[in-house]
Amino acid sequence: MHFEKHVFVCENKRDPSAPRPSCGHKNSTQLRNFMKDKVKEMCPGRSIRVNMAGCLDRCEEGPSVVVYPDGKWFKIETEEQVVEFIRETLIEGKTSTHLSMKE
Ligand code: FES
Numbered sequence: 001m002h003f004e005k006h007v008f009v010c011e012n013k014r015d016p017s018a019p020r021p022s023c024g025h026k027n028s029t030q031l032r033n034f035m036k037d038k039v040k041e042m043c044p045g046r047s048i049r050v051n052m053a054g055c056l057d058r059c060e061e062g063p064s065v066v067v068y069p070d071g072k073w074f075k076i077e078t079e080e081q082v083v084e085f086i087r088e089t090l091i092e093g094k095t096s097t098h099l100s101m102k103e
Helices: 028-042 079-091
Strands: 007-009 048-055 066-067 074-076
Touching: 007 028, 028 048, 028 079, 066 079, 074 079
Parallel strands: 007 048
Antiparallel strands: 007 066, 066 074
8 A cells, every 4th residue: 555645653762862852852752642633633534654764864953844755854853843834734735834844
């Protein structure tokens, strides 16, 4: 089965003393679990996969989320923003929103 969209959420957790921050310390695991449930609820019948990812190398900008095949990046920090992201990007198809990271 081919997925219409793949959403990758960085869950990398570095040692807290590491020089770079990491998304796993910014609640990204809880946000991904919430996103999986909400995508099922808000996008019934769509083949959208929400996967965990390791470091996506945009650590300072995270929690990092990237959507394929669009190749668009988002910073998503709260459950409210997860719902906005699903509505604006996955349902309405907007590739650039106020949650977008700088290109
Ligand atoms: S730790 Fe998330 S992008 Fe690097």
